[in-house]
Amino acid sequence: TKKANTGQRSAPQRLAEALAGWIDQQIGRSPQPGQAPLKAGDVLILVPRRSSFLRSLIRALKSRNVPVATLVRVGLTQQVAVRDLMTLCAALLLPQDDLTLAAVLTSPLGGLSDDSLMALATKDGRAHALGPKGQPLWTVLRERHRERAEWQAAWTMLSALYARVDYATPYRLLAEALGPHGGRTRLLRRLGPEAAEPVDELLTAALRYEGLHPPSLQGFLHWLEASEITSKREAESETGAVRVMTVHGSKGLQARLVVMPDTLSRAPASGDFLWEEAAGLDLPIWVPKKDAGTDVTTALSARDAEKARAENNRLLYVALTRASDWLVICGASTKRQPEDTSWYRQCQAGFETLINARSEPLGLGWDGDRLVLEEERSVAPAPDATPQIVAPMLELPAWLGRAPDWRADVAPMEDAMTRPLAPSRPDGAEFGEVPAARSPLELLAGRPKPVREQAMRRGTMIHRLLQLLPETPSEDRLALATRWLSRPALGLTESEVGRLTDQVMGVLHHPDLAPLFQAGSRAEQPISGISEGRVVLGQVDRLWIGDGEIWICDYKTNRTPPIRVERTPVAYVRQMAAYRAVLQQLHPDFAIHCSLVWTEGPSVMVLPDGLLDRVLEES
Known part of the structure; x- marks a missing residue:
């Protein structure tokens, strides 16, 4: 036995x-x-x-x-309440995962007991409803949720959140699960008051994620698992x-x-290493075995032991x-x-x-x-009682009125300025037209290096030349560009050098960009300010401020220019609109000209004010 x-x-x-x-x-x-x-x-x-x-x-x-x-x-993701919410998000991303959905249903958010889950997942207590020949647990819950009150409540919450997965941000989705659907109340009832602060930390982490990355629920879960946020x-x-x-x-x-x-x-x-300072550096010393030590390592071990004992x-x-x-x-x-x-x-x-x-x-x-x-126990003498001073009740003046006559006014809407807006990554740009890239087949023709590496190197070289050449006399620009691109370290062929030189010189000599490359213009100028209640932090590739007018432009490499200005990707238009809004606050009486320079061609596209105004209103 x-x-x-x-x-x-x-x-x-x-x-x-x-x-x-x-x-x-x-x-x-x-x-x-x-x-x-x-x-x-x-x-x-x-x-x-x-x-x-x-x-x-x-x-x-x-x-x-x-x-x-x-x-x-402890780690934020190690908190039980946070794990329950993360499991809920995982179930919403993949409802066909029966194990994850079962964990949600038996958690405080789902509210089902083990017996209730077994009754849901089986038919007549014998034949299983799940399995290769059965239906997923999500389908079973959808078809049978009217049979019990707890199943009805769980389905109401899950179906409502599932309908919002593709549209709501991670913070908004969690806030809806905790607020209107009663998730916070269930978590605190089951886990106690100590679950409140980890839940708030999770919401704060969701806001922090949305300020740094596109608001994707799958990306948020991956980012949260890889982070070292503590609570x-x-x-x-x-x-x-x-x-x-x-x-x-x-x-x-x-x-x-x-x-x-x-x-x-x-x-x-x-740890396995001893550290000794020598010549201003901390050098590690490794002793694989105790009997392999020397007098130096013995002294270092004794020093570390004494420090540990004192601490x-x-x-x-x-x-x-x-x-x-x-x-x-x-x-x-x-x-x-x-x-x-x-x-x-x-x-x-x-x-x-x-x-x-x-x-x-x-x-x-x-x-x-x-x-x-x-x-x-020694009892200290009680201090002498001092009379308390009670402030007299103040009578409100007649012009303030009385309670029945007061009217409640809604507080004015305040702009959210907590998250900086990077113009190169504007909000809502993922819903606009995607900027067209050059064909990989064209870039791969005759080149053994990866396409992405080629594009990055090419864009870096063009940007560098457009930054350096305007500072030199116009008659010396062509020779300097050819000599700079012909360096052996770049590994360019003669035809590649000629093609890149023609593109760079075409940008510098374009008539619509003459003010941006004259004396007094500047390259890589940062712009920061407030636009539509949001903090703007960005940088323009070229800026010139003249008498009553301002010219700015941004370079776009490895991109195919659109046929018409109205087809310009919304990400680029919103980027320039944010720059223009900040500059208008600094120079309200100046005419501001915004341009996009497509190095393929080259092609210059001046963005009209009407397009910038319309995009800024929609953002």
Whole structure:
């Protein structure tokens, strides 16, 4: 017969359960006669670092309905509430994934129990509705959601969000799931108040993502998984729950009851390398084996050990001084004899040297003794009562009217200026016409290098020449461009040099661009300001400010110019419209001319004011 594993628990697990029961008993009691009863918010549990013991202790406290606020900094994607929301997003992206959808349904967002999910996924309790020959769980839920109230509620939420996946941004989708569909209420009801801050951090991360990337739900999930965003609750924000945090984060805090439960765990190794400073540089030294060391490595190891010991003692001092009324020190070890350098051994040695420390039975259902140091509570004299000054009620003047006559006015709409607008990546540009690129077959003809690399090198060379040549006399430009492109490092053939030179010179000598290349014009000029309530940060390739007029242009390489100006891609038009809007604020009486220079040809396209105004109004 197979022996049951019931009751075969490790020492840390036994300590976690016994300590959780003891803390539960102390809440509501007075540490000493005359003191106020302890509340959950008066208890602070300090650990040196995150560990499996900490998770066991939190689980044991929650199983006894003790409110717990975990203040240890952890990864945002490791929070249970965040994982539930990410699973919801994954299910909306691929509803045919039965496992992900089942996880959503049994999460606080779905609200289904395991029995309810099994009843949904099976027919008559026997034949499975899923499988290769069956229907996906999404289809089963759609067809059977009217049979039960919880199925109806889950389908109403999922179907509404699924209809918004292709149109709503990640932030908007999460906000709808948490707000109108009651997701936040369900998460807090199941996971407790500590789930509120990770959820808010997730919404903040969604806004940050939308400010840096196109608003794609699939891209947001990938970005979030690859990020290192952490979530940490503020220590002062919780007043009605037991606080659990690391010693390092407890600086400046104080609690009536402080428990140090993990004083026997070993600190993690500092690493495989020793670092020595030489000639102003930090040089790594690797010792593969202990017996392979030298006198230098031995001295470095002793130095690092002394630094670690000093830091360890400093953290111990911080932990010991956080309690105002009651301090409890305990630990659990999987070894027979704990190390002499552990916090427990140091505290035990200190207690044994104290004259007033006494030994008494341990209790908690265990054999052995405990060391106790207790002092009588000293009551400070009550301060003299000072009369409170109550401000007199002010009578409102008659011209302000009275409450029945007041009218509520909606606050004016304020422009969102929190996210900078990069004109080269304007909002809504993904819905416009895509800029046409040169044919890959044309670029590949006779060239072994990748097409993308060729295009990037070619665009870099053209931009560099258009930046350098206007600063030289017009009669020397052709020779300088030919000499610059003929350098062996560029690896261009004679025909390629000639073709690029003709394109660059065609841009410089184009009659519509004469003001941009005359004396006083500037290259690569940054433009920043406010346009339609948004922060604009960008850079134009060429700028000239004259008497009553301003000329700006932007170069477009490896792009086929449109046939008509009305067919210009909306991304480019909005880019120039944002630049023009900023410049109009600086020079309101100037005429501003915006041009796009297509190096293929070359071709110059002057954007009319009507097109720029219309695009700016639609953005």
